[in-house]
Amino acid sequence: MKCRLLLQNRTRKIPRSSPMYKSCSKCGKIHDTRFKCNAGNEIYKSMQERHLRSKNAWTEKSKEIRERANYLCEVCRDQGKITYDDLEVHHITxxxxxxxxxxxxxNLICLCQEHHKxxxxxxxxxxxxxxxxxxxEDE
Structure with a gap:
């Protein structure tokens, strides 16, 4: 009987009196740990836009733009740096x-994740x- 009571006491959650905070990986702000941040979720709002991006033509065009950019971030290259990791194709408009x-x-440019954000x-x-x-394109 004592063992059962001890086990029940161990599994019981103790309520927090003050909130705990953390730095958000999505927006960089400080939030309560129970807060769900929606930053970044608004990028692809419409179903139509998602549908257009899921087509094979977009996948092939994305590969072509990376290849034309020599698999380098174009902003980093312009600044004299070489970045070839985590490349993404960005729609300027x-x-x-x-x-x-x-x-x-x-309207398309090859960027590293940091410059894409x-x-x-x-x-x-x-x-x-x-x-x-x-x-x-002119090169």
């Missing part, structure tokens, strides 16, 4: 804004990205 630019070489947040100038894409 969002697909939700203009679906006709989905497969346009001048910055570009999605608008921290990298759109005209700068367009000039890098144009430079790649």
């Amino acid at each position: 969002k697909v939700r804004d203009d679906e006709s630019l989905l497969l346009d070489n001048y 910055q570009a999605d947040k608008g921290l990298i100038d759109k005209d700068y990205l367009l000039s890098l894409a144009k430079r790649r």
Whole structure:
């Protein structure tokens, strides 16, 4: 009987009186550990946009853009760095804004994850990205 009571006491959760906080890996802010951050979930809002990106033509175009960029982040290369890990193809003008630019070489740019996040947040100038894409296509 004493063993059963001891086991029950061990498994009982003790309520927290003050909240615990952590740094969010999605947005970088500090949240309560029980808070679910939705940062980054708004990238592909519409089902139509998701559907367009799931096509084989997009997969092939993505591979082509990486190959044309010599499998390097184009922003890093312009800054004199060489980054070839975790490359992603970024739409400079969002697909939700203009679906006709989905497969346009001048609207696509190869970026590392860090620069892709910055570009999605608008921290990298759109005209700068367009000039890098144009430079790649004109080479």
